[in-house]
Amino acid sequence: QVQLVESGGGLVQAGGSLRLSCAASGRTFSSYAMGWFRQAPGKEREFVAAISWSGGSTYYADSVKGRFTISRDNAKNTVYLQMNSLKPEDTAVYYCAGGAGIYYSGSEYEYDYWGQGTQVTVSS
Numbered sequence: 786q787v788q789l790v791e792s793g794g795g796l797v798q799a800g801g802s803l804r805l806s807c808a809a810s811g812r813t814f815s816s817y818a819m820g821w822f823r824q825a826p827g828k829e830r831e832f833v834a835a836i837s838w839s840g841g842s843t844y845y846a847d848s849v850k851g852r853f854t855i856s857r858d859n860a861k862n863t864v865y866l867q868m869n870s871l872k873p874e875d876t877a878v879y880y881c882a883g884g885a886g887i888y889y890s891g892s893e894y895e896y897d898y899w900g901q902g903t904q905v906t907v908s909s
Contacts, residue, residue: 794903
């Protein structure tokens with residue numbers, strides 16, 4: 786079992802930056818692909834970014850490419866999402882997810898574990 790806890794959300798002005806963290810429990814973190822997803826009010830949850838178990842491969846949604854960076858520190862059992870040049874449309878609850886047996890994926894259905902989410906609000 787893996788438990789995931791997100792932190793780092795908050796209120797920021799458009800053009801600003803935030804760094805989200807997702808701390809994982811369990812000794813198998815380094816074997817999991819990790820992903821970030823988000824859900825805005827009234828919308829379905831959508832893929833943001835993913836990273837392979839080693840950190841060697843990353844994958845981004847077109848809407849955040851060039852602005853967001855996903856990374857991980859397996860020694861700290863933590864995955865990060867650095868968000869720059871934030872826009873009001875980035876406002877959402879952000880969730881991290883862990884997937885066993887996948888390299889990385891943009892599909893939420895391939896992830897086994899989910900955090901509770903952290904709110905990100907970008908004001909215009």
